[in-house]
Amino acid sequence: MLNKTNTKYSDDFKRGIVSLYKNGRTLRQIHAEYGVSLSAAARWVKAYSEVQIDEDTILTTQQIKQLQKEKLRLQEENDILKKALAIFTPNSKKE
Numbered sequence: 001m002l003n004k005t006n007t008k009y010s011d012d013f014k015r016g017i018v019s020l021y022k023n024g025r026t027l028r029q030i031h032a033e034y035g036v037s038l039s040a041a042a043r044w045v046k047a048y049s050e051v052q053i054d055e056d057t058i059l060t061t062q063q064i065k066q067l068q069k070e071k072l073r074l075q076e077e078n079d080i081l082k083k084a085l086a087i088f089t090p091n092s093k094k095e
Contacts, residue, residue, distance in 0.1 A: 017041055018048040
């Protein structure tokens, strides 16, 4: 017998739950019908809700978080490269 706390749900299932919520179902109704915990459903709504960036771009909050992490990583790499360039490039003074 599966323990509900260890149940893994597919991304499609999670998106379906979010769609139900956005179409007017309450978290309690979703919980009663699908057996998903209220906290899990709320997390999924937060993670899979879409944000329209411009006319052609729609991202989920999860994708935005991934982009923010990638931006931070690239900024750190850029800072490291700037420091390395300063160390390995001799001072160029016009004489």
